[in-house]
Amino acid sequence: NAGVTQTPKFRVLKTGQSMTLLCAQDMNHEYMYWYRQDPGMGLRLIHYSVGEGTTAKGEVPDGYNVSRLKKQNFLLGLESAAPSQTSVYFCASSPHGRGGSYNEQFFGPGTRLTVL
Amino acid sequence: TQLLEQSPQFLSIQEGENLTVYCNSSSVFSSLQWYRQEPGEGPVLLVTVVTGGEVKKLKRLTFQFGDARKDSSLHITAAQPGDTGLYLCAGVLRSYGKLTFGQGTILTVHP
Numbered sequence: 001n002a003g004v005t006q007t008p009k010f011r012v013l014k015t016g017q018s019m020t021l022l023c024a025q026d027m028n029h030e031y032m033y034w035y036r037q038d039p040g041m042g043l044r045l046i047h048y049s050v051g052e053g054t055t056a057k058g059e060v061p062d063g064y065n066v067s068r069l070k071k072q073n074f075l076l077g078l079e080s081a082a083p084s085q086t087s088v089y090f091c092a093s094s095p096h097g098r099g100g101s102y103n104e105q106f107f108g109p110g111t112r113l114t115v116l
Numbered sequence: 117t118q119l120l121e122q123s124p125q126f127l128s129i130q131e132g133e134n135l136t137v138y139c140n141s142s143s144v145f146s147s148l149q150w151y152r153q154e155p156g157e158g159p160v161l162l163v164t165v166v167t168g169g170e171v172k173k174l175k176r177l178t179f180q181f182g183d184a185r186k187d188s189s190l191h192i193t194a195a196q197p198g199d200t201g202l203y204l205c206a207g208v209l210r211s212y213g214k215l216t217f218g219q220g221t222i223l224t225v226h227p
Contacts, residue, residue, distance in 0.1 A: 005160070033214075039200060040125065041201065042118070042217035043159070090158050102210070104149070105215065106156025 001026050004108035006091050013081045021076040021111050023091030031094045032074040033058075033105065034066060036087040042092065049074055056102045081115045088112050119143060120207055120218035128224045129195055136189045137221045139205035146208045148181055148188045149215070153202040195225045 007022045023032065030051050037042040045058030047070040063085060065077045074093075078085060084095040123138045139148070147166045151159035165181035165188060172179045176199075177181050178191040178200055188207075202222050206215040 035217075040219055042120075042122075042208075042219040044217070045214055048214065071225070092158070103215075105159075105163045107160070111159055115186065 003027065004089075004091055004093055004106050006089075006108040008110050008111060009109070010112050011014075012116065013078075014098065014116050015082060017081050018077070018079050019081065019113075020078075020111075021089055021091075023074045023075075023076070023093075023108060024072055025091075025093040025106070026072060027093060027106065028071070029093035029095050029106070030071075031096060031103070032066070032068065033092045033094075034076045035090045035092065036060065036085075036089050037090060037110075046076065046089075083115045086113060086115045118219055119209075119216050120205055122203075122205055122218035122221050124221060125219065126222050126224075128204070128226070130226050131196055132183075132194055133213060133225075135195055135223070137203055137205075137223075139188045139190075139207075139218050141186050141207065143207075143209060144185050146185075148185075148205060148207045150179055150190055151204040151206060153220075159202075159204055163204050192223075196224075197225045197227050199223060200225050 004025045009057040033048040034046040044060045047066040049055050053073040055066045067075045089111045091108040094105045121140050142215045143187045150162045153159040163179045168183045168185045170181045176193045180189050200222045206216045
């Protein structure tokens with residue numbers, strides 16, 4: 001099992017350009033998440049999905065869109081990149097995410113994005 | 117404002133020393149997790165605590181969940197260079213249902 005994989009690993013964009021980050025998991029997990037990690041701020045949730053065909057906003061959703069057309073894939077899109085979106089992006093998946101119970105999240109290796 | 121405050125943010129110690137990392141909040145959590153992250157990789161779960169007052173041990177690492185489920189600590193005994201990394205606490209709020217992360221503690225253990 002590959003677990004959670006992310007494509008690409010690194011990317012440099014110019015302000016205003018668009019791109020899509022791809023996340024894939026082979027663990028048949030229902031829930032998938034996109035986080036961004038910035039120095040001194042931990043991980044912040046951008047968007048998440050509780051199942052195929054569903055998406056929801058997290059803590060910092062502005063400037064991002066997502067899609068979950070297949071259970072194993074979760075795409076994160078930046079329509080018009082801004083320097084403030086320079087960050088390391090992590091995808092994660094979990095078997096479930098119901099509040100009140102623990103839910104181990106499995107993380108991908110991250111995508112380092114720089115917006116000039 | 118961070119919902120989960122970790123302290124210290126940076127810790128640099130010598131091999132063999134003991135250390136404690138704290139994770140504090142004014143909110144009550146259904147459960148709390150500790151993750152460890154190495155450079156260039158994603159976080160990996162170390163432990164989940166669910167019950168107030170719960171203590172879990174993982175070799176030289178001891179995790180404790182506060183009685184009121186508002187805080188947690190990670191204690192490492194006789195630290196080794198292999199313990200170097202970023203340690204993150206993350207809690208599940210009953211009202212939110214998603215993991216909320218602390219800002220992390222960067223630990224460096226010198227040989």
